Amino acid sequence: MRMRFKPYARPELNACPFSVDNPLDNKGKWHQTFARPQQPVHLELGCGKEGFLSQLAVAHPDINYLGIDITDKVLILAKRNIDRQYQQENRQPDNVQIMSLDIERIYNAFSPADTVQRIYINFCNPWNKKSGHKKHRLTHTKQLLLYRQFLAEGGEVYFKTDDDDLFADSLHYFPEAGFDIVWKTFDLHKNEPEWNIRTEHENMFTEMGIPTKALIAVKRELTHSITVKKERAIIMDKQAIHTSHAPAAIGPYSQAVQAGNTLYVSGQIPIDPATGEFAGQDIATQTRQSLTNISNILKAAGADMSHVVKTTVLLKHIEDFAAMNAVYSEFFTEPYPTRAAFQAAALPKDALVEIECIAQLDE
């Protein structure tokens, strides 16, 4: 699937009261962000266009819902779906919020204080089918160990998929990560439970004659051989970072990659992610935008500019060095990162500046 850029999406999402602009700011405080903080919180991972969650949320005002997806392209449709559902009921959407977040790094936005009672994962396969794609599955042991951190004791995961291979492997992933599978089916629509709400992809695969596989797993105590060290090693594997607050990677590279505690941020040219255009035509504006993009990528990795240890600045004109430096100095405090600055023969899209960096993350 291609993540097409929708320039109108971010401003509309930013103006929407139930779309969370900076989910990392709410870490440990999610309950308080709702009108009725005492209610249980349920989470949908990879919510897509949100037909599922908007129906659930309207039907259960006594539960607070959070929907997460990585791309604005579907979140904007989710937002409109929720608006429509609540307008039909003549109610305010005060028990549902949506946000853009990479679920592989969900620990940056959720902590044990957030105690989620239930997680829904519906039809989420990693798009990348190359070798190693399995560890990007949202039900991979590595992921389930992350969800455990903020899932209440006895909290549940409801999982549905069309994919036989993913389902068979998930039957191992859940017990390995300390969950009991308390219910499962290889054909959900045979004796369909009354609680089931069919999702967009569920309808699509059903029309193709592919049965929906489903399970419910309950968090139990982690009693087997996954030690804290092993748990950490699994979690700290090499991971790509994604945020919609910086220009999307438009080639075979990631906005950033975390390897252990080190974060490598790709060269940022001064594209404003809200418009897809250069922020301005002068070196000061362009430097500010490149560094803002870097700052937003660091934020998605749970870091900030103080974590940067090394930068590289590429300039179209070395005469711009002083003007670049004036803006650059606003973004960093002592001890400053090391830096190399070059004049490059040419930069992508004829930018005046491109900046990359390396950051050291907290333990």
Ligand SMILES: C[S@@+](CC[C@H](N)C(=O)[O-])C[C@H]1O[C@@H](n2cnc3c(N)ncnc32)[C@H](O)[C@@H]1O
């Ligand atoms: C096939 S769609 C399913 C949508 C919906 N749940 C349904 O059943 O119709 C999978 C969704 O998961 C999202 N997704 C996959 N991996 C993700 C990740 N690591 N972080 C956030 N969203 C992710 C995709 O953007 C996509 O919208």
